Structure formats: structure tokens, C-alpha cells
Amino acid sequence: MFTKTILKLLMVVLLMPFLSCKKWLDLQPQDGLTGAEFWKTKEQVQASVSGCYASLTGSATGQRSAAETFFLWGELRADMLTSTLATTSDQIDVINVNILPANSIANWRGIYETINYCNTVIDFAPGVLTQDATFTQAALDKSIAEVKAIRALMYFYLVRTFDQVPLKLKSTSSDKDIVSLPKSSQTEVLAQVLKDLSEAETFAVTDYGDKASNKGKITKATINAIQADVYLWLEKYPECVAACNKIINTSSFGLVNGSDANIWYQTLYVNGNSNESLFELQFDQQKLNPFYPIFNTIGRRFLASSIVMDEIYTVDFLDPLKYDIRADGAAVRATDQVIWKYIGLNNSGANSATRAAEESYAHWIMYRYADVLLMKAEAQNQLGNGQEAIDIVNFIRARARALIATAANPAPSDKVAIADYILRERAREFAFEGKRWYDLLRNARRNNYQRLDILLDVVAGTVPPNRQQSAIAKFKDKNCHYLPIFSYELTTNKALVQNPFYK
Numbered sequence: 029m030f031t032k033t034i035l036k037l038l039m040v041v042l043l044m045p046f047l048s049c050k051k052w053l054d055l056q057p058q059d060g061l062t063g064a065e066f067w068k069t070k071e072q073v074q075a076s077v078s079g080c081y082a083s084l085t086g087s088a089t090g091q092r093s094a095a096e097t098f099f100l101w102g103e104l105r106a107d108m109l110t111s112t113l114a115t116t117s118d119q120i121d122v123i124n125v126n127i128l129p130a131n132s133i134a135n136w137r138g139i140y141e142t143i144n145y146c147n148t149v150i151d152f153a154p155g156v157l158t159q160d161a162t163f164t165q166a167a168l169d170k171s172i173a174e175v176k177a178i179r180a181l182m183y184f185y186l187v188r189t190f191d192q193v194p195l196k197l198k199s200t201s202s203d204k205d206i207v208s209l210p211k212s213s214q215t216e217v218l219a220q221v222l223k224d225l226s227e228a229e230t231f232a233v234t235d236y237g238d239k240a241s242n243k244g245k246i247t248k249a250t251i252n253a254i255q256a257d258v259y260l261w262l263e264k265y266p267e268c269v270a271a272c273n274k275i276i277n278t279s280s281f282g283l284v285n286g287s288d289a290n291i292w293y294q295t296l297y298v299n300g301n302s303n304e305s306l307f308e309l310q311f312d313q314q315k316l317n318p319f320y321p322i323f324n325t326i327g328r329r330f331l332a333s334s335i336v337m338d339e340i341y342t343v344d345f346l347d348p349l350k351y352d353i354r355a356d357g358a359a360v361r362a363t364d365q366v367i368w369k370y371i372g373l374n375n376s377g378a379n380s381a382t383r384a385a386e387e388s389y390a391h392w393i394m395y396r397y398a399d400v401l402l403m404k405a406e407a408q409n410q411l412g413n414g415q416e417a418i419d420i421v422n423f424i425r426a427r428a429r430a431l432i433a434t435a436a437n438p439a440p441s442d443k444v445a446i447a448d449y450i451l452r453e454r455a456r457e458f459a460f461e462g463k464r465w466y467d468l469l470r471n472a473r474r475n476n477y478q479r480l481d482i483l484l485d486v487v488a489g490t491v492p493p494n495r496q497q498s499a500i501a502k503f504k505d506k507n508c509h510y511l512p513i514f515s516y517e518l519t520t521n522k523a524l525v526q527n528p529f530y531k
């Protein structure tokens with residue numbers, strides 16, 4: 029595991045003058061550094077790839093980390109958060125469907141920084157083959173596979189959040205590379221995402237030889253999980269099932285045993301890098317995550333919505349010993365609605381079990397095996413294999429000891445009822461893991477927005493009564509389901525055009 033100092037050094041080496049840059053397209057090293065001075069040895073390639081991972085946990089230019097960005101993008105517009113006195117006005121505006129182009133939540137700059145890191149490796153690493161005789165084609169292919177997969181994942185988040193975005197595939201490595209790019213369509217971007225993933229899959233490794241690398245770096249299984257997610261978004265269900273099966277058939281992953289709720293919680297969320305994990309952003313004592321000020325101080329910015337315990341998990345008042353292990357003491361502390369998943373050292377919910385600021389190093393889980401199973405269930409249901417989908421959901425529920433009150437018994441032929449069952453189970457399984465908004469939107473937009481009611485129901489439950497009619501009217505326009513282009517980007521990249529809803 030790299031120290032904080034080394035990680036910062038790697039990021040600076042990749043892109044030295046970021047602090048003086050004014051546009052996201054200006055993210056470049058000093059002229060001549062990348063080509064003439066830096067890219068000479070295999071160690072430098074390895075350091076640059078490590079810098080791509082490091083950028084996901086912290087920005088060289090002070091932008092939000094990917095973990096915080098993905099949390100905000102994936103949860104603010106959904107139904108499981110509630111604001112506090114410390115919630116920023118920009119965050120409240122997103123919750124209330126009152127988003128303007130100046131809202132900082134729409135700032136994508138940190139994500140494009142990571143994309144440019146990846147582009148830099150793709151552009152310059154091949155030249156090291158002629159500089160370092162010990163650098164092999166196989167090592168180059170593996171490195172390119174890692175950064176192409178990271179780049180693909182970043183673009184997948186961008187199109188689900190903004191719809192159309194600039195597709196930049198060459199690095200900004202000198203002044204001559206600075207260009208203004210228009211937006212590309214979601215179809216074009218996702219075609220590139222799948223192309224990157226397909227090429228990466230060929231050369232990605234299955235085992236780095238140690239657990240931290242296997243969970244904290246891109247593997248074939250990670251790539252297959254991203255592919256499954258993209259295919260599900262595109263309603264390409266046979267391809268989604270095939271990608272999930274590639275992971276399942278390795279027999280290398282499984283659900284963490286839930287028979288002891290505390291061991292389950294600590295294994296999955298405190299220690300991290302469990303057998304269930306496919307890919308986690310790695311934080312530690314030297315590289316803390318951003319979650320302490322978000323969830324764990326007197327000025328915490330968010331609490332769990334009341335529906336989390338009342339409706340999503342529920343409580344068995346007749347037998348308190350029966351409880352969903354993902355609920356109180358895991359996702360949330362029921363007594364005060366504190367989001368517990370990233371701040372607790374065990375599942376007791378006690379103040380004494382809360383992490384201190386210097387212990388804020390819970391990982392951010394991008395994909396885990398439960399997600400693979402539930403993506404497969406969702407695809408199988410759409411393919412008409414309803415019973416298999418139900419069986420998968422019930423398998424997940426059995427591990428979690430889910431309460432009977434949240435169970436359902438849909439007919440295997442009832443796609444709508446099964447889809448709703450899966451969606452509710454994903455809420456329980458991935459509470460506050462940055463997936464909720466994308467799950468809601470994916471289900472709502474399926475079959476040409478056949479289930480728009482899903483989003484309208486969310487608005488009715490999260491937006492204050494005096495704003496609900498306005499918010500519902502906005503959500504009836506599908507262009508409102510994506511964030512605006514941040515106003516700063518429009519002033520610095522004249523080729524950009526504002527997203528339709530915000531013009």
C-alpha cells in the first residue's frame with residue numbers, strides 16, 4: 029500500500045502543473061516532461077498506473093474524490109437521504125430538484141482528471157518499450173488494460189449522470205493538445221466504454237498475488253462487472269447475464285456469511301477486501317476517506333431518511349431478535365438515523381464504536397458479488413426467466429436474514445412485480461453505496477420510460493410539500509433526470525452546449 033506522500037508524488041509526476049490550469053482540458057504535464065524526460069522505464073509506467081488509482085481517492089487539484097462524487101451523484105437524487113443543518117445549499121437544491129448550472133454537484137472536473145491520467149498512460153507507456161529492454165509487451169498490455177477499464181468506468185458514471193459528455197481519448201500533455209470538445213451522445217460514449225472494456229478484458233489479470241491488489245486494482249472480474257452494469261443500462265440482457273456468469277463461474281467470489289451479524293459487518297465494511305469484493309477504492313490510515321465530515325461529526329451533512337428503517341428494512345416489534353443484518357447497526361443507526369456503514373467499528377451502534385477522524389479509512393466498494401447476482405437477476409427477469417430471478421433475490425435475502433415483512437411472492441411471469449422486488453432488494457443490499465439513483469433511473473427508463481412512476485414516487489417522498497408539484501412536473505421531462513453542465517465548463521469550453529432541460 030502506497031503512503032500518502034508517494035501517492036501525491038505519483039499524481040504530481042503525471043500532471044505537474046495542474047494547479048495553474050484553468051480548464052479540465054488543460055490538465056497536462058509541463059511541455060516535454062512526459063515524452064522526453066519521464067517515460068523511460070517500466071518503473072515509471074508502473075508509477076503512472078498507480079497514479080491513476082490514486083486519483084480515485086484524492087485529487088491533485090483539490091477536487092472531490094471519486095468516492096465522495098459517486099456518493100453524491102448516486103444518492104442525492106434518490107430517496108434514502110435526508111438533509112441536516114450542515115447540508116450545503118447546493119446539496120439541498122439537488123434533493124429538492126432545484127438544480128441550476130452553477131451547482132457545484134455538477135462539477136465533473138475530478139472525474140476528467142482521472143480520465144486524463146488514464147489517457148496519458150495509454151499515449152506514452154508504449155514508447156517505453158524502446159527505452160527499457162526489461163519492459164515487456166505483456167507488462168505494457170496489462171498496464172493499458174487497467175487504465176482503459178478505469179477510463180471506461182469513469183465515462184459510464186458520466187453518461188449516467190449527464191447523458192451527453194465530451195469524449196476525450198487523447199491526453200492533454202502539452203499546449204498543442206489543448207482543444208475544445210463538444211459533447212458526444214450517450215450511445216457514442218457507451219460504445220467506446222464497451223470497446224475499452226473488451227480490449228482490457230483480453231489482457232487483464234485474474235490474480236495479482238495479494239488480496240489488497242486483487243481488490244484494489246482492476247482484474248478480469250472487475251471488467252466483467254462493469255460490462256454487466258453497462259449491458260443492464262443498455263437493456264442488453266443476454267450480454268449482461270453472460271458477463272455475470274463469467275464472474276460466477278470462476279468460483280472465486282461468494283457472499284460473506286451472515287450468521288454472525290457483527291463478523292459479517294466487520295468483514296465487509298470495516299476490514300474490507302473480503303471474498304465478496306470485486307473492486308474497492310482503497311483507503312487506510314495514511315490515505316483517509318472523506319466520510320468522517322459527511323457522516324460522523326456533530327456537523328454531519330446527511331442522515332438516513334425515515335423510510336430506511338420504516339419501509340425499506342422494517343422492524344419486527346414482536347421479536348426484536350429478528351432483524352435484517354443490513355439494517356440497524358450496518359447501514360444505519362436506528363436510534364438517530366446516523367448513516368453507520370462508513371463510521372462504525374462494529375455493528376453495535378454505540379458511540380464508543382464510532383470511528384475517530386484518524387480512523388476514517390473505510391473503503392468505497394465499487395462492485396461486490398451481491399451486485400453481480402442481483403444484476404443477473406434483473407436481466408434474467410427481463411428475459412422471461414422470472415423464477416431464477418426470484419431465487420437469486422431470495423438467496424441474497426437469506427444471507428441477510430431479511431424480515432418476512434419485506435418479502436414478496438410475485439408470479440414468475442410477472443416482470444413488473446419481480447423488477448420491483450429486485451429494486452427494493454437492491455435498496456436494502458446497497459444502502460448508501462452510491463447505487464440508488466442509478467438503480468431507480470435504470471428501472472424507470474426501461475422500455476422507453478414505461479416506469480416513470482418510480483421517479484415520480486421518489487419526488488413525492490423526498491421533496492418538501494410546497495415544492496412537490498414543481499418537482500413532479502420537472503421529473504416528467506426525461507432531460508431533467510440528468511445534471512446540467514457545470515457553468516464554469518461552459519465558459520472555458522466554448523464547444524460545449526448546455527443540457528436541454530437547463531437552457
